Amino acid sequence: MARLSPENVQRAKDLIALYPQARSALIPILHVAQEQNGWLTPDVIAHVAELLDLEAAEVYGTASFYDMLFTHPVGRYLVSVCTNLACMINGAYELLAHAEERLGVAPGGTTEDGMFTLEDVECIAYCGGAPCLAVNWRFFGPLTNEDFDRLVDDLRNGRLDEEVPPHGTLCRVRRQAPLPTAPAHGAERSPGGLGLGG
Amino acid sequence: MPDIVIDGKKVEAKDGEMIIAAAERAGIYIPRFCWHPRMKPVGMCRMCLVEVKGPRGFALQPSCYVPVAPDQEIVTTSDTVKKAQDGVLEFLLINHPLDCPVCDRGGECPLQDQTFGFGPGESRFVEEKRHWAKPIPINPLIALDRERCIQCARCTRFQEEVAGDPMIDFVGRGDHTEVNIFADKPLASNFSANIVQLCPVGALTATPYRFKARPWDLDVVESTCTACAVGCRIAVQSSSNRLVRHLGVDSDPVNHGWLCDKGRFYYEAVDSPARLTNPLVRKGDEFVEVSWAEGLRAAADGLRAAGASVGVLGGARLPNEDAYAWSKFARTVLGTDNVDCQMGDGLPAEAVLGLPRATIDEACSAPATLLLGPDLKEELPVLFLRLRTAALDGDTKLIELTPRPTAMSEHAVVSLVYRPGEAATVARALVEKSDQDSRLARAAEALRGESETGEGVVIVLGRPSVAESADGIVQAAAVLARAFPGAKFLTALRRGNVHGALDMGMAPGILPGRVSLDEGGAWFTDGWGAVPAQRGLDTLGMLQAADQNHLQALVLLGADPINDFPDRALARRALAAVNFTLAVDCFRNDSSRHADVILPVAAFAERSGTTTNLEGRVSRLSQKVTAPGTARPDWMIAAELALLLGGDLGFDTLDSIAAEIERLAPSHAGLTPRLTTGDGAVVPVAARGKTSSNGQTGEQIEVNATFAQGETLMPENDPDQGETPLDRPPSASDPAEGGRPPLLRFTPPPSSRTPPPVDAYSLRLVSGRRLYDHGVLVSHSPALAQMVSEPVLRANPYDLDQVGIKPGQRARVKSPRGSLLLAVHPDPAMPRGTACLDVNLPGEGPAELIDATAPVTEIRLESVGGAG
């Protein structure tokens, strides 16, 4: 499914230009890929590998290290309930249990309509709002069970479309600044051939 | 050289080495899993923790990662160290399946050994272990069992750091980390099975070896791989008289322990049911098995009838002693100088033998190394690894002169792409100092960086493509040799012992020991009784002569000109035309189908001898198993045919041949049997002496260095025990002494064939060999045969566009010689005006298109539509 669109290939190239070494753009490009498809499809992994002159195994191996990068489909809304210490002692597991019941899926699962994927996660640095959760990394908390139900309804009904873009869209602000001028160094590639007389 | 103190003992360390290595040389073995002497340390497994004294007292440090420093104090035996190491071992075992009884590694597993040696008896881990589906194939040769993996990163590091094919990587994080490939994309690397040998546990196993044998049932000898001319040192293992495994042996000057997958698995061919077991004689359209007496008689009769009107083709796969025997047989018994071990796909013997030769180490440490030859990754794989590592480590600068991009291009500081036929033109532009293109200027600067004369520079010289004549390459070499008198050459010819066969005189006008017929004729007339007066024909000449009925008989020594000679039509006509053909071979092939007599010979690991690699390094081949049926060594056949034809080669043992070579072949003067043990010695030995390991040692494999039973070369020769009784003191240390003729020096021939002007509508063809083609070794090794890919023609998309060929289409490819229908692949890396079609034996390929007498091969493409 779906390699990067021409527009996103251009975004990828712009990202590569930001760094002294191309591979540094890998994770930013994977975010773009996830923005396009919601998750990292095998085709997109292969495509990103091509763009960066890497092996697909390297792209896959790198992506798999990071929790935010999914190599399997997830719902439109990724609901990440924090269960780390501050939230736990403020009722996070109770909130999680409620979320499981309300959405009808266990952590890691996706609702049948493809709307929600539920996960329990480590601290999301929103401990002042414990118990808290993030939907596509937009933060909500503290939450009661009723708050949770309302949040799910709002998401379902599109009332939060402004605040919460579909999964994969991380940063909606694009860099407008000129490209950096620092010297590239390290893995400098030699240019191609010299066709004397042709 | 810093002195360090390990366990109270003063140890002399080498600058920059890791504590673990210094300790090992001092006889203190620190346990380890991830550390490997030939790869960069990662310090991941933590098994090698020792206490190192720092500013704040002793602290646990990974001895594989901390370099030695003056007066460093290290403790490897304290309770703290012991507890840390035991702890690591226990951690490694808690999720390990402990399925040793069904594991291929059982019996030779460091994890098992450590556990036995130091580990806790009973497990304190009572929970469920980690589970993975197992085993899964990661390519046709390797199976992966992730449950056994201990995450040492040896496999991933090898593929990335050494091979440059990072198609296996860690996946996941923490204790869910696995090594794996991506989706269905196999680990497509010419070097993949090194990771099986590197894996310290049984996580990676070789599919061809799986369950074939248990380590304790294995017999082993050390030998030299003959799959190509690099001559990697190997341990050959057998079980019940069958070869079951090759392991790379760490030879410092040669292979650093690595092997290519072909070298690792071609032993399967030795065991092939297709092997010839008894002599065959043609009766009408059929071959019938006959006794050796009858077979030899038939061969002798055929040769007698032909007289001196005979040619001997092949020999590049024979051990040195056998090549010498046939060389002598041709000259003294048949009376012909028509001998050629190359199939028109190499370089003239004068260039190979006459240019000053470099070693691999010299190429890897030269101020600059210029590559003018084939894609090394395909043709001389482990040389590719050595040079790649050297380039990445900054030990040398690579400059490439090539008709097409190769696997090395990305590591070259400059890659100069020439149009087929025009290598010499670019070489001239490179050495002339005026008006240089910036890339030429950079290349020239690299070559002249340290001295105007190119002192220390190494030129790796081979045949970049069989679709252009060797002439242009030799001209280019001449230009470079003249401009850089300080440069040396490493010849990059492919076949296993082609360099040894050339040394043994298996080329027209060349006598054993790198002397010309002109200059050495008298010496060998003395030694042999007679030599032909006239220089003979090379393979092209012989085939042309046969085609024109000027040659009565051909002898094929493990040769298959129909498949190996670049011009297939000529080879076919020649074999059809001769009256009598004798084939001496392990297998039948397309050429021996035309033979009158076929004599079966012993293959690799079925006989002893020596072989010579591309440096001129002579090392041992060892017998491990017995030959099938009545197959016997090539030299015996030459000796017996000589007797039947009224001659006498004058030797009846391998040792007597070796002694005669040492005595008569000037380049081999002083090459005593002792010198050929271990890493071997580069000839002429006077110039170099025995190359001793210059220090770095690799991972040891236990090989009892005995040299095979039965028909042997210098039995039970312990390298450290000095001269064996068979050893005579060298007749002379300087080849030129004792009346020996001088060694050949290269004089560039006049350029005979100039390429035609460029034709705007045609493309010039480039054809090399790939590691896996349908050649003899590969097609008779089931594991390797499956690796062969379909032939495709690659060209720049622009060129394809010009003739309206769309991606995925097939095209009609035409040359003045013939035409083929081929899948075509657009490749933006290809230079415009050039197309690449690699040799793909024995199927249709460039041999249909090439005219061996033309300087280049011009082709035209026509779209035929439809999907490819």
Add this chain to the structure above:
Amino acid sequence: MLTDAPAIVTARLGQPESWTLRSYLDKGGYQGFRQALTMTPEDVSKEVLDANLLGRGGAGFEAGKKWSMLAKPRPAYLVINGDESEPCTFKDHMLLEGDPHQVIEGTLICAYAVGAAQAFIFVRGEFALGLERMTAALNEAYEYGAVGQDIFGSGFSIDLVVHPGAGAYICGEETALLESLEGKRGYPREKPPWFPAVKGLYSQPTIVNNVETVSNLPWIVQHGGKGFAALGVGRSAGTRIFSLSGHVNRPANFEIEMAKTTFRDLIYDPALGGGIRNGNELKAFVPGGVSAPWFGPDQLDMPLDQDAVGKAGSMLGSGSVVVMDDTTCMVRAAWRITQFFHKESCGQCTPCREGGGWVDKIMRRIELGGGRESDLELLLDVCDNIAPGLRWPPAKTTICVLGPSIPSSITSALKMFKDEFLVHIKEGGCPYA
């Protein structure tokens, strides 16, 4: 007790649209950087050295000293660590969202002082709004002329890149962060080289500083290093943000003067934590991120002083204080922290990768009712194999200190609440459940 120290890094957070350039300039934004540009880089470094500015990322290394270790071969890079993932730490999150220009200005001053060729602000991937605010602010800053070529006509040029992470705690560790920034798996690098300042990003000398650390720089330049050092006590100079969470009435970030305030102040002062919820009793608290050994009520009067806390066997670490009241199951709390380290181990080092999983399983067993008395000894011995001697600061068998952080919560809980473990074991499960 609150001191009268000024708010240094949180001063603008209450302003409307505090994240915009307009708001920032209204409150004197970019004045520190402008002033720095009139000084020599050496003089700027000197002020920072004088300020005694300790790193706010967790290790507490003096910023000025770190800069002075920068090896000569250039280019040098500057990387700002905004990966904030230490559980219950949420101060950088706030700064990135609320005052992105201050982060940029701090980065610029640091880049100027160390002569960086390019700077990267590594923002934890989960901080979607933070990334948006940082990117927007950077666009504004370029437009304004504070970033880019010939800044403010000074001849100084520097480019900044906001780099998103992708979710892995270990990438907060500076060498893992550099690997991640190179587009690789976030594996911490083994030493030597001992510091990124010698060999860091792309193997070049690199300075890594935390978001809060550099956020102090505009103030330091404007008020002088000595002015900063006058706040706090000794090495614990200036103010610092503490992330207070758990069972307190007012969980939030508080910027307070270091060393002159105690944990009791932080937790109980009405202007700060406001005391324990429901009037419950304090049972224990985590003084500096979950990697830190716990303190009990007896340590409440310990000042928020880096060295004092260190001497008492723990650390101020990332500046996060988690308060647990007497309703908390300490086995469960320790187990949850253990789960975290188990999950977040990068997996390189055998003791951390396997040991973390093992102790997680033992703790789980005890909490859920399969514990055996011998498990307590086993726990300690397995922990000892990860961090030999179970000392503080910990000894390592591993590459980074994530591994040796695993024992902190377990040994704390075992030392302070062994009875609770025994009750779990005897009753076959958690008495609090």
